[in-house]
Amino acid sequence: MTKQALPHSFPQGTADSADARPSAGAVPADWRDFFALTKPRVMSLVIFTGLCGLLAAPERIHPVLAFTAILCIAVGAGGAAALNQWWEADIDAEMKRTAARPLPQGRMNRTDARDFGVAISVGSVLLMGLAIGWLAAAILAVSIVYYAVVYTIWLKPRTPQNIVIGGGAGAFPPLIGWVAATGHITLMPVLLFAIIFFWTPPHFWALALFVKSDYAKVGIPMMPVVAGEKATRRQILIYAILLLPLSVLPWWIGGAGLVYGVSATVLSLVFLALSVRVGLRERTGPEDAMRPEKQLFGYSVLYLFALFAALVADRFLPL
Amino acid sequence: MTRETDPKRIRRSRNNVLGLLLTAFVILVFFISIAKMG
Numbered sequence: 386m387t388k389q390a391l392p393h394s395f396p397q398g399t400a401d402s403a404d405a406r407p408s409a410g411a412v413p414a415d416w417r418d419f420f421a422l423t424k425p426r427v428m429s430l431v432i433f434t435g436l437c438g439l440l441a442a443p444e445r446i447h448p449v450l451a452f453t454a455i456l457c458i459a460v461g462a463g464g465a466a467a468l469n470q471w472w473e474a475d476i477d478a479e480m481k482r483t484a485a486r487p488l489p490q491g492r493m494n495r496t497d498a499r500d501f502g503v504a505i506s507v508g509s510v511l512l513m514g515l516a517i518g519w520l521a522a523a524i525l526a527v528s529i530v531y532y533a534v535v536y537t538i539w540l541k542p543r544t545p546q547n548i549v550i551g552g553g554a555g556a557f558p559p560l561i562g563w564v565a566a567t568g569h570i571t572l573m574p575v576l577l578f579a580i581i582f583f584w585t586p587p588h589f590w591a592l593a594l595f596v597k598s599d600y601a602k603v604g605i606p607m608m609p610v611v612a613g614e615k616a617t618r619r620q621i622l623i624y625a626i627l628l629l630p631l632s633v634l635p636w637w638i639g640g641a642g643l644v645y646g647v648s649a650t651v652l653s654l655v656f657l658a659l660s661v662r663v664g665l666r667e668r669t670g671p672e673d674a675m676r677p678e679k680q681l682f683g684y685s686v687l688y689l690f691a692l693f694a695a696l697v698a699d700r701f702l703p704l
Numbered sequence: 705m706t707r708e709t710d711p712k713r714i715r716r717s718r719n720n721v722l723g724l725l726l727t728a729f730v731i732l733v734f735f736i737s738i739a740k741m742g
Binding site (some may be wrong): 412413414415447449450453456490516 | 708709711712714717718722725730735736738739740742
């Protein structure tokens with residue numbers, strides 16, 4: 386198959402460009418390309434936090450229903466990711482980190498990606514509603530629309546606060562998991578939502594600091610591009626400071642026990658220490674390897690996994 | 705891993721995966737029905 390280059394004369398990220406895009410060629414997309422559209426690596430974090438929300442909830446549901454709820458959360462996230470890639474195919478083609486995805490590589494017709502995203506999104510919401518409950522299904526639907534429309538189409542190309550508001554999309558899984566188990570919303574799942582909401586900016590801006598040139602090239606107004614590195618570092622620090630009390634709040638209000646409380650305190654203090662290092666330093670020059678920023682980004686992923694694992698451990702090992 | 709370039713084989717492989725997914729879905733619906741009845 387001849388790899389078909391995307392014609393860059395199309396305006397970036399518009400419905401017209403999406404529909405006017407020529408087909409990917411004679412060779413049909415492999416099933417692996419459809420799987421890649423769902424961003425499996427991001428999905429692993431979604432599955433994990435959704436499962437933790439479900440397991441940390443005070444009520445239990447049948448294991449088959451629990452599995453179905455997590456499956457719906459994962460497939461819904463996959464659908465939103467496919468819609469994100471459908472909309473951003475031009476931008477993805479310009480960035481090193483995303484250029485190997487199926488659409489920029491011309492391995493898939495853009496309309497197929499859109500239809501696939503819509504089909505599995507709708508399917509996941511319907512299955513969640515019919516098998517688990519319509520409140521969990523409604524929150525899942527909101528999270529998909531939030532990521533695919535509010536973040537991808539509306540905010541990301543328009544404001545450097547895109548990550549702050551759009552990052553809320555990634556905060557939904559534990560809330561959905563909790564609601565799937567209990568059938569209602571209480572303060573605890575809202576706190577879990579808030580923790581991921583406040584975690585997202587320092588996590589993503591640490592990445593944006595060392596891939597800044599890529600975002601600048603495609604005109605995405607990421608914080609380091611628009612407000613500069615200094616302002617971004619300051620904001621990373623502010624969010625890390627806010628995250629510390631927020632992460633231990635579930636313990637203070639009695640929603641979690643000592644295992645979670647101690648883990649959250651230690652994990653968040655390390656997060657804050659790494660953020661202070663990033664927040665107070667300046668790039669030494671073009672040769673700067675940006676190690677502290679890379680360390681903060683790497684630790685931020687570990688932090689979220691460990692924090693939610695501690696929440697579940699606390700439920701099963703109450704001290 | 706080298707990518708498959710024969711359209712027939714790609715379609716067959718896609719159909720196999722789709723068939724497996726549909727079968728898994730039917731089995732899941734069966735178990736969901738039992739769980740809901742319980």
